[in-house]
Amino acid sequence: MTVASKETLGFKTEVKQLLHLMIHSLYSNKEIFLRELISNASDACDKLRFEALQNDALFEGQSELAVHINFDTDARTLTIEDNGIGMNREDVISHLGTIAKSGTAEFLGKLTGDQKQDSQLIGQFGVGFYSAFIVADKVVVDTRRAGESAEQGIRWESAGEGEFSLETIDKPERGTRITLHLKADEAEFADNYRLRSLIKKYSDHIAVPVFLPPEISADDDADETETSKAPEAVNQAKAMWTRSRSELTDEEYQEFYKHISHDWNEPLTWMHNRVEGKLDYTSLLYIPSKAPFDMWNRDTARGLKLYVQRVFIMDDAEQFLPLYLRFVKGVLDSNDLSLNVSREILQQDKQVDSMRSALVKRILDTLTKLAKNDSDKYQQFWDEFGDVLKEGPAEDFANKEKIAALFRFATSTSGSEAQTVGLADYVARMQEGQKKVYYITAESYAAGMGSPHIEYFRKKGIEVLLLTDRVDEWMVGHLNEFDGKSFQDITKGELDLDELADEDEKKQQETLQESHKNLTERLEKVLPEVKSVRVTSRLTDSPACLVVGQFDMGGHMRRMLEAAGQKMPEPEITLEINPTHPLIERLDNEPDEDRFAELAGLIHAQAQLAEGSQLKNPAEYVGKLNKLLLDLMK
């Protein structure tokens, strides 16, 4: 393709927005631009090494990959140069002119203008190449893709303000050279000592060598300049995960995490293991401390960075982790897989299954240990990722007990909506004779606590889990039981007095059932929308409540599905009444059948409201209630 000598293109709107925000909100962390650019250069070397597995010619006779950093103090320029894969014209336009992440618009919408808050969010988004503009007022990228001819080089140039120019250049050496024209007050980055310490701090773990001109001391020959001596590698240039745990510091682990995850925050914890024997691999896995901005986006990249014998093979190898652990980041380096391995092959590979099981076990064990030894840190994890982990019992049947032990809930006795109670704690606190784990699903903590269904349990001092997340009812459905105890939704089926009540209470219940037979039959006649009416002892303060069958869908789930537009069959509902409540006693003594029907309708409507349902005909309810109020005022 022949290209006009120089043309100017506009950044996509979201790039403009991001650039603006980045320059303003990341100023206090400006030095991270170097980490981002070295990280990209190292990725480019990884990609070349991978492609060269199939086509050795891509090395163009130079297979020693490296990153070179140079600077010119007088001209205030800094260059970061790699001999990695490079970019062609299309690559440059799509990588350095747009943001290819789905969900970018939503992300930008979340920014507030508050510098501190925004810098956190941008950190979660990943800053990347554009961070160069925090310190530079002009950036020039000269690049040529490996395997293409010298004349196919491309120069990209921009002041970071809305547009960039492209021109074709001659670039004999493959790879990418990025030149930053530093802003007047950023001259500190064109300094050997400063650069050296930054590379040490941020990029020591990078597997390719990062070279810098040697420092010239006062003792060196006067005619020797920094550039006349051979450059020297500043970093260790050894794949970080191949080093032993004992020689690595927390800072090194943290920096490596930032390199692979593009996350800004420190990780919560990590696991670094070498496995030898039937399988031979090294894994370095991290639990982030913050959920990425797009965790719920279905297209979001997830999975591990896969290496085979230290050679980078692919990003986002998703076959090694189940979906419910998609927040885990890390590297897997296998000595067993073939260098030609593809995503398709990974899907069918037995060794991959074994590695996956072992990694899952390791992650769950680490979380279990964290929960036991550092409950504050674990709580932080749960608050960020609990909802993802709740997908576990459905996806990973074999580990469901272990996963369930990691769950945290609010309960009727925990005193707040914070999800802090584990199932083991719940079981340990169960009342004598209690065999089930009781729970209620509700729109909110307040709605759950205010539900009539919980009254009896409160009276008896039995703890009830308050489940308020969208996934909860579905999750409990897959859990079935924990520690041999089944889960019971307290709004479903008849109250199990066999388990909960003593003999006296049971007898009393039978007597009340008998003595109110007439009332329940009258109610069934005037309330055709309920399937049956029965006397209950589950209520203390409320006159009535609604109960669905043991195996029917709960009201909370039903309302969510209906709100999402799903048509649901009419549920079979039982109205349970509290025979000792004055309103029910009054109703029982009402001789006028019309008035009886009207009062019954009101009690039924109130039971619907108390469980969080919408009334089919709210105006009718208000009319009836007003009539009653007027009668009262007479």
Ligand SMILES: Nc1ncnc2c1ncn2[C@@H]1O[C@H](COP(=O)(O)OP(=O)(O)OP(=O)(O)O)[C@@H](O)[C@H]1O
């Ligand atoms: N030195 C380089 N050599 C080759 N390609 C590069 C280089 N630097 C950047 N790129 C290309 O530009 C893309 C965008 O880079 P950028 O740093 O903005 O994002 P990223 O590295 O993909 O992810 P993140 O935004 O999370 O850092 C890279 O994915 C890569 O394809």
